[in-house]
Amino acid sequence: xxxxxxxxxxxxxxxxxxxxxxxxxxxxxxxxxxxxxxxxxxxxxxxxxxxxxxxxxxxxxxxxxxxxxxxxxxxxxxxxxxxxxxxxxxxxxxxxxxxxxxxxxxxxxxxxxxxxxxxxxxxxxxxxxxxxxxxxxxxxxxxxxxxxxxxxxxxxxxxxxxxxxxxx
Amino acid sequence: xxxxxxxxxxxxxxxxxxxxxxxxxxxxxxxxxxxxxxxxxxxxxxxxxxxxxxxxxxxxxxxxxxxxxxxxxxxxxxxxxxxxxxxxxxxxxxxxxxxxxxxxxxxxxxxxxxxxxxxxxxxxxxxxxxxxxxxxxxxxxxxxxxxxxxxxxxxxxxxxxxxxxxxx
DNA sequence: GTGATTGCAAATCGTTTGCATTCAG
DNA sequence: CTGAATGCAAACGATTTGCAATCAC
Numbered sequence: 001x002x003x004x005x006x007x008x009x010x011x012x013x014x015x016x017x018x019x020x021x022x023x024x025x026x027x028x029x030x031x032x033x034x035x036x037x038x039x040x041x042x043x044x045x046x047x048x049x050x051x052x053x054x055x056x057x058x059x060x061x062x063x064x065x066x067x068x069x070x071x072x073x074x075x076x077x078x079x080x081x082x083x084x085x086x087x088x089x090x091x092x093x094x095x096x097x098x099x100x101x102x103x104x105x106x107x108x109x110x111x112x113x114x115x116x117x118x119x120x121x122x123x124x125x126x127x128x129x130x131x132x133x134x135x136x137x138x139x140x141x142x143x144x145x146x147x148x149x150x151x152x153x154x155x156x157x158x159x160x161x162x163x164x165x166x167x168x
Numbered sequence: 169x170x171x172x173x174x175x176x177x178x179x180x181x182x183x184x185x186x187x188x189x190x191x192x193x194x195x196x197x198x199x200x201x202x203x204x205x206x207x208x209x210x211x212x213x214x215x216x217x218x219x220x221x222x223x224x225x226x227x228x229x230x231x232x233x234x235x236x237x238x239x240x241x242x243x244x245x246x247x248x249x250x251x252x253x254x255x256x257x258x259x260x261x262x263x264x265x266x267x268x269x270x271x272x273x274x275x276x277x278x279x280x281x282x283x284x285x286x287x288x289x290x291x292x293x294x295x296x297x298x299x300x301x302x303x304x305x306x307x308x309x310x311x312x313x314x315x316x317x318x319x320x321x322x323x324x325x326x327x328x329x330x331x332x333x334x335x336x
Numbered sequence: 337g338t339g340a341t342t343g344c345a346a347a348t349c350g351t352t353t354g355c356a357t358t359c360a361g
Numbered sequence: 362c363t364g365a366a367t368g369c370a371a372a373c374g375a376t377t378t379g380c381a382a383t384c385a386c
Contacts, residue, residue, distance in 0.1 A: 153312035
């Protein structure tokens with residue numbers, strides 16, 4: 001689970017954006033942190049109901065929408081479906097800053113490495129593919145303004161587990 | 169619309185993989201070519217029904233599944249949804265070759281540039297991000313085995329149209 | 337008190353499955 | 362003729378919407 005203070009940072013950002021501080025929203029944020037910042041709406045509902053049994057799935061979706069607009073959360077595109085949300089580190093670091101700054105970067109490119117076995121995703125910093133972008137622009141005639149990159153593999157834990165079990 | 173002979177190439181590959189040459193499948197392939205190799209299942213149904221009114225959506229899905237297994241078509245992950253399929257150039261060029269070769273590469277990484285205005289996607293060749301992969305492995309501890317990259321921007325046509333209209 | 341927020345039920349959308357009919361080889 | 366393929370209807374899972382009750386401020 002992610003540090004407790006993060007919940008308050010997220011909440012602060014949500015409130016600053018003009019939304020109110022409600023019990024249901026707190027439950028969703030708490031669930032998101034307990035899931036290490038990464039879960040599907042259904043998983044968040046289950047986690048959130050542990051603290052607020054009356055929590056509804058609709059509210060989970062609506063809260064994710066808000067977080068998404070603020071750039072605090074991102075949708076991951078996995079092959080099996082595109083309904084996993086992950087906390088955006090960029091957002092986490094800046095929750096104390098101006099919300100508008102965040103919103104502006106909400107749709108910038110995001111980059112995750114995703115474990116093929118346990119599904120855990122980590123956002124990585126620094127993405128220098130400008131050379132590749134240039135090459136593609138030349139090759140295709142497109143003017144490229146954004147890109148979206150995801151890597152897949154095994155996280156450290158699963159590498160260890162795999163080795164122990166003698167697999168892969 | 170894509171050259172007519174392509175339909176036959178695709179069909180040939182499907183037959184070679186052990187599936188039969190049916191009227192419905194021909195209609196779907198034809199639709200795919202008419203859509204310049206890029207469409208959603210619903211769009212393919214509409215196009216296909218122009219030639220075979222009895223065509224069912226289920227068959228469109230099943231045909232896309234086959235093409236997908238053979239690596240002849242790929243699913244694009246757009247932000248609005250992940251249900252657009254695009255012909256894979258690699259597949260197109262190799263339809264005459266051994267189908268097993270194709271199937272083996274079906275799940276390799278795919279790379280598209282997608283126009284943000286007209287949604288047209290082009291697959292680009294050559295992807296040299298090994299350095300980036302190395303950096304990410306070092307940074308995160310993950311062992312990266314695959315990656316998935318998409319670029320977004322404006323295609324040549326839409327750049328021209330935008331300039332003419334005085335926009336963007 | 338008032339408008340925002342909630343949660344339910346129902347609608348909607350995309351996709352898959354069961355099954356009887358039809359077709360290709 | 363026989364198994365593969367089709368298309369319909371229905372099931373299904375994920376997401377959205379209408380609406381009355383509730384809550385935050």
